[in-house]
Amino acid sequence: MSVQLMCLTSGGGLPIFTRCKGNTENLPFSLIGSLNGVHMFSKSQRMELLSTVTNDYTVVWKELYDSLIFIGIASACTTEALTQVIECAGSAMVMVVGMDEIIAQRNIERLKRELRVCSPVIDRLLDCLDFGDANTNQSTISISGMVKTILTPENHLIKIVLDTFTECIDSMYSCVLIHGKLAVATDSWWTLHPTEIKLLSLLASAEGSSTTSKDTPVFLPFKSPKAAFRFVTCSLLPDVQVCCLCGPEQQLEEIENSAAYCFKSTMEILGSAVQCHPRNFPATIQLDAGILGVLLINVECRKYMMSKNPQPKRIVNGSHRLDILRTFYYQAVLDVLLSLREDVESTVVKETYWCSEYHKCYALKQHGNVLCVLYNANVPTMVMRSLTRATLKVFMAEKQFCW
Amino acid sequence: MEEEQYLLQHPRDRNHSHEQEQSVSEEEWSEVSSDCSSYYSDTDSSVPEWESSIDESGQLLFIDCHPSVTQTHVDTESSSNVKPPLVKNQTRKSTRSKFLRLIRRRESKRRSKRVMKHESSQENKVTFHDSGDGEIKVVTVRVNEEGVKFKLGRRVKLVETMLGIIVGTFTDGNRVMVSGFTPDSEHDKSIKIGDWLKSVNNIDVNVHNLNTILNQLSGHEAVDLTLQRVTGVEVTKQPPSNELSNQSNFVKSLTGSTNEELLNLLLDQPVGILYLDTEILSENGPEFQGVLYCYPTPLAKNTLCLCRGVFITISHLIDEITKTKPLVTTVQIDKRLAHVVYNIIDSKILFLMLPDNRLTAKEIVLVNDEIVRMLVFIYESIDKCFTEQNTSELDHFFSRFFARILSSGLWSKAEQSIVLSNFKNKANTQAPYQFEELLPMAHHIILPNEAQMQIDDALTELEASDYREWNEDPLDCQRLFTILGSALYHSGYLLASHLIHGDLVDVNCYCRQQGLFHLSRTEPLRSMIHWRECFPYSCNRIEDVIVPSDSRRYLLIVGAGKDLLVVVMEAGGCTEPAEDNLPPDAFYVEEAQATLAHLKELGISELAERWTCSNPGTQVTVPQAPTNVKKKTDFFFNKSNSPISTPVNMQNKKQEVTSILKRRSSDQGPLTQSGSLFSIPDDSELVSEDSISQGGYSERSEVSDEPVLGRRALREKNRNNFDGSDDDDSDIDDYRDGSQISMSSYDLSELRQSLLNDTGDIQPMQLTAGKELVLYHYVHLDSTEGIFLSPPECTVNSNTLDSVLSNFRESCQHIHKLFENTLRFKNLTPQDMANSVMNKSLIAIKEYGVLFETDYLDDNARKTCKHTFWVIGRLFHMPHPREIYVCYKDSVPQNLVEIAFKLGISMIVQ
Secondary structure (H helix, E strand, O other): OOOEEEEEEEOOOOOEEEEEEEEEOEEEEEEHHHHHHHHHHHHHOOEEEEEEEEOOEEEEEEEEEOOOEEEEEEEOOOOHHHHHHHHHHHHHHHHHHHHHHHHHHHHHHHHHHHHHHHHHHHHHHHHOOOOOOOOOHHHHHOOOOOEEEEEOOHHHHHHHHHHHHHHHHHHHEEEEOOOOOOEEOOOOHHHHOOOHOOOOHHHHHHHHOOOOOOEEEEEEEEOEEEEEEEEEOOOEEOEEEEEEEEEOOHHHHHHHHHHHHHHHHHHHHHHHHOOOOOOOOOOOOOOOOOEEEEEEEEEEOEEEEEEEEOOOOOOOOOHHHHHHHHHHHHHHHHOOOHHHHHOOOOOEEEEEEEEOOEEEEEEEEEOOEEEEEEEEEEOOOHHHHHHHHHHHHHHOOOOOOOO | OOOOOOOOOOOOOOOHHHHHHHHHHOOOHHHHHHOOHHHOOOOOOOOOOOOOOOOOOOOOOEEEOOOOOHOOOOOOOHHHHHHHHHHHHHHHHHHHHHHHHHHHOOOOOOOOOOHHOOOOOOOOHHOOOOOOOEEEEEEEEOHHHHHHHHHOOOOHHHHHHHOOEEEEEOOOOEEEEEEEEEEOOOOOOOOOOOOOEEEEOOEEOOOEEEEEEEEHHHOOOEEEEEOOOHHHHHHHHHOOOOOOOOHHHHHHHHHHOOOOHHHHHHHHHEEEEEEEEEOOOOOOOOEEEEEEEEOOOHHHHHHHHOOOOHHHHHHHHHHHHEEEOOOEEEEOOOEEEEEEEEEOOEEEEEEEEEOOOOOOHHHHHHHHHHHHHHHHHHOOHHHHOHHHHHHHHHHHHHHHHHHHHHHOOOOOOOOOOHHHHHHHHHHOOOOOHHHHHHHHOEEEEOHHHHHHHHHHHHHHHHHHHHHHOOOOOOOOOOOOOOEEEEEEEEEEEEEOOOOOHHHHHHHHHHHHHHHHHHHHHHOEEEEEEEEEOOOOOOHHHHOOOOOOOEEEEEEEEEEEEEEEEEEEEOOOOOOOOOOOOOOOOOHHHHHHHHHHHHHOOHHHHHHHHHHOOOOOOOOOOOOOOOOHHHHHHHHHHHHHHOOOOOOHHHHHHHHHHHHHHHHHHHHHHHHHHHHHHOOOHHHHHHHHHHHHHHHHHHHHHHHHHHOOOHHHHHHHHHHHHHHOOOHHHHHHHOOOOOOOOOOOOHHHHHHHHHHHHHHOOOOOOOOOOOOOEEEEEEEEOOOOEEEOOOOOOOOOOOHHHHHHHHHHHHHHHHHHHHHHHHHHHHHOOOOHHEEEEEEHHOOEEEEEEEEEEEEEOOOOHHOOOEEEEEEEEEEEEEOOOOOEEEEEOOOOOOOOOHHHHHHHHHHOOO
C-alpha cells in the first residue's frame, strides 16, 4: 500500500530526492543514511547488496551510473517490478539533466533544482507499482517498462497525417498521444528504446494539457545520453497532443504551424478517436460477456493496451478490475511469458491462468503478442482458453489500429 | 581414485574401518553360511557388534554394509577349509548364551521368545532366492589356455582365468553363483550375473569341487556350462556387482581423510552459516565478538562473517521501517548472486548463505526451514545447538550439507562422495529446480491395504511393547522406554507412520538431511543402527502440552536393506527415569530390528520395492515424440525391472511346501517351550535344539523367503495343501495370539505369499481423464499430515523428462508461494485483514496453470517437433489445506478437482 523511493549520491550519500506514494511518511534522514551505509559497507567488502524481502515488503538497493544510489521500499510488489521502476527513474533523471551532469555532480543543489522537472514523471513511474489495493486512481494505473496505448479505429488515418507532419518538420520521430496514451507513432519512434518511449509519453502528459505547446530539451538515456534533443509537444485538441523530437534548426512557431496545417483536415477524425477513451478500443469490438477486462501487450515494441469491458451487470468492482489484471501481469505473466529468452531456451511458456474465488485470469502468447483477460468467476476454466484465443484473434484482425 | 576424497563420513565413525575389516575377515565363512543377519554375525563378541561404536554422549551411528561380491565370494582354493557345520553350532550356542548374559545383566526379565524370533528371522533371511526355479540353459565357453598356463598366483582364481567368470556363492555356501566377469573376457551374453552355475561338462559343481573339476578340464578347448537363472528381484536388490561396487567407496568414505581441502574450496564459494548474538556487541570489543558459530572457518576468510554487520543492520532497519522481519537478502559476490536467509531468535540471529545458481531464493527459504527444524529436533533449540560441545558435529554436518548443495541438486542424483577436483565447476553450474524434496513433508507411498495392515500391525505391536504374553513370570520392573511412535521407510519413501504429524516431519527432516534416506536408497545396507537424544515437536514446541519434566526422548533408527524403521522413545515419566548420555538399550534395538526383519519376511520390502521401482508406473508416463510408439515400449521393457518374470518350478515348490508342513509339527515342541527355554540356561538343550533343527533351518529359510510370484495355480495348490492340514489350525492360533514374533514361519510365508500374489494385480489408479496416459508427474501436498504423495522416482533416463520436471518444479515453487498468500489471508483476524498490506488480488487464488512448449530433447530427429504440457496447481481448503500439482501433456482437458479426488480415494481404497 506504500512505496518510498530515495535517491542519494553514491559518493557522499547526499540525498537528491525522496518520493512517496500511499500511506507513508518520509523516512528520517538517519534511517536513510543507515540504509545507504549498509550498501556502502558491503561494497567495501566486495559484496553488492541488491535486495531484501520480508513477508510484505521489498527493499531494493540499486546503484546506477556509478554515481547514484536508489533505495526503494515498497509493499506487496515483486523485487523485479521495483527494480524496473528504479531503473526507469534513473533514466528519467538522465533524460532531464543528461548523463554528464549525473556523473559529475558538480553542484548538488543545482542538480536537485534541475531534477524537479522529472518529479511528476517519477511519480507516474511509481504508479506502475502494484499494491493490489482498490483505492488506486484508475486513470493513472500503468505497467512499468512499457508504453500505454489506445486503439482507435482512426489510427491508420492519423498515421498518414502524422507521417506528413514529420516530413514537414524535417524530423523522423513523432507520435500522437490521446489522454497521454500513445495512439500512433512514426516507425522511427518505435526504434527508440522502450524506456525512452515510455518516459517521453509521461513527460508530455505530465506537463498538463493547459499549455498549447512546449519545447523541452531532453537527453535520450540510451540513444544519446550526452547530447540533448528538443522535445516539442503541441496540443491539437484538448487531450490530444502531437509530440516530436527535433534538432535545433526549427523554430517552435514553425512546428506549431506545421502541426496546425497538417492536422487541420483531421480534426474530426481526432475528435472521434478521443471517444475511444477510456475504453481504449473501439466500441465496435464486442467482447464476450464473461470478460471483465483485457490487457493486450506487444512484447517486441513493449507497448500495451489495458481496458475494462463495459458490463451490463457489475460483478467485480470496476475500479478493481485493472488492478487485478495488473497484479496478474506482474505475478504470472511478466516473468514467464514476456521473457526474451525464447531464442536460447528450448522450453517456453505459452499460456498461463489463475482462478480465484472471485475472478479468473488467462494469458496467452501468440506471435509476439500477449493477451491477458480477466474473466468473471463463473466462466468455466476450460472455456477460457478458446475464449482468449478468439479475443486475441478479434484484436489482431483489426488492421486500422496500427498495432 | 587417489585424488578423490569422500565426505559422507561421521567423525565418530572413523574408528570403524579397522573394526569392519576385521569383522569382514572373521566373517568370511559366516557370510557364506549364515547369511546376512547382521546382529548375530559378530559371532565372537559377547556384546552387540555396534556397542563399541557408542560415543560418550550415548549417541550411536553404526553402519554396516553388505560386503560386495569381492568380499563374499569364497576363495575356492581355500574353500575346503570351511569349517564343518558342527563348529557353526557351537558358535551359535556361545553367541546365544552370551546374549543371554547380556540380557540378564540388565536385570530385566523380558527375555521371552524374542531369541527364538531372532533365530527364525536370522535363518529365514536368505538373500538370494535360489529356489532353483529359473530357466536352465547350456552355454559353451572357450577355455583360455594361456590364462591357465600363466597362472597369476593365488589371487587369480582358476575359474576366472579359464572361463573369464568371477564366481561367488549363494547363501547356502555351496552352490556357485556367477558374480561377475573378468575385464578382458569375451563372455557369452546369455550368462548373467546372479546365475547359478550348476554343472561344467555335465559334472555337477559346487564351491568345493569347482577347482578340481576345472583342473581336470584344463586340456579342453571349450566346456559346456549349465546355468540356471535365479529369480530376478533379489538379484537387483543386492547387486552382485563386480569389484567396483560402491560399497567399497562407502567404506572409504567412512574411514575418510580430513576435509581440509574441501574447507578451502568452500571458502571460495558464497556459502556460509553464521550464528551471532547481537546484544553483546560493543564498539570496541574484539574483532569477532558475538560470533557464536560460523562455518566454513576461519572467520577472517568467511564472507558472511566479514559482512555480518550489513545483515545485522538490515535486520534492525527493516524491522524499524516496515514493522516486519526480513526473510532473505540477495547480494552479489564476485559476479555471483547469493541469498542470505535470516532466522531471528530474540537477540540472536542465524544466517545461512547459499549461491543463487544452486538454490533460488524460494528454495533457500525452504532449505533453511528444514535445517532449523532439524537442529531444533536434535538439540532442543537453536541456542542450545550452537554451543562449544556440538561444534565438531555441526562442522561435519555443514561440510556435508554445503558440499552436497554445491555439487549435486536433487537427492536422487546426489553423490555419495564428492570429487573435489571437479567441485568448482559443479558449484558454478545451474542446479535443477527443486520442490517437493524441500517441503517439510514425507514422501508417502501407499501400499495395498493388506500390506498396509500388516505394517500397522507390526508397528503397533512394537509400540505397545506388551511383553507379558512372553513371560511366565510377571514383570516386576519398570520399562525403560515408552515408544511414542514409529515410522517405516523404504528407500526413503514413507510406508507407514504412527508418529504425531509434527514428529514425523521432524524425523523426516532429520533422516533426509543426514543422508540416511540417501544411504538406504543407494547402499546395500546390512544393518544400520542410529541412536541419539531428540526433542520432537510434540514434546518440545507445542505450548499447551505439558510433558513430564524429567522425561527425555530418544530417536532410534534401525535399517536393513532398503528399509528404515524410525522409533521415537521416551524415558522418564511412567518409565524408568532417564539418565544423562543414555546409550541405546540392546533390547529395544533388537525389538526394532526384529520388527524390521518380520516385515521383510512378510514380503513388505519386496512389495515396496516392486511399487517404488515400477518405472515409470501406471500413473505417470514419460514424454515421447509422437511417432515413436514402438520404440517407447521397448524402452520401458528394458528399463523396468519387472519382478514377475522368472517362471517358477512347480515340482520343486511342492516338495518344499510339504517339508515345512513336516517341520511344523516336529518343531512345535521347542517353540511352545521357548518361553522357559532361556529362563533356564540349559546348554545341553540348546545344543540339541540347534542340532535338531539344523536340517530344518535350511528348509525353513528356503520356504519363507521363497519368491512365490504371480502363479495363481501354484497358490491354489498350496491352499489345497494347507486345507489338508486343517486340524493344525488350533495350534497355530495358540501361539499366534502372543505376538507377531511367535508366529511360525509357516504362517509368515503364507502371508507373504498371499500378500505378494494378491497385490500383484493391484495397480495405482490412473488419475487423468482420457484413454492415453498423459500424466508426467504429480505432487499432492498435505502439510497438516506432514506427507506428500508423488510417483516414485523414475529412473528412466530422459532429458525431456528432466527438463519437464525442472520446469514443473520451478512453476510449483511459484504457485506454492502464491497459494501461501491465500492461506495466510484466511488465517488473518478481521482486524489484521484491515491493516494488512497484502495484495488484495492475491488473497483468494485457488488454481494456477502454466502451459509450456518444449522440444523433445532425446530424439535429435524430432527436435523440431514441439511438445506442450501443462503444469497446474490447485489449493483445497476443506477439510484442511491441501495442494495438488500436476504436470500432464496438453491433449484432453483435465479437471484438477477430479484428479485430486482420485488421489484422495487412492489413500483409502486400494
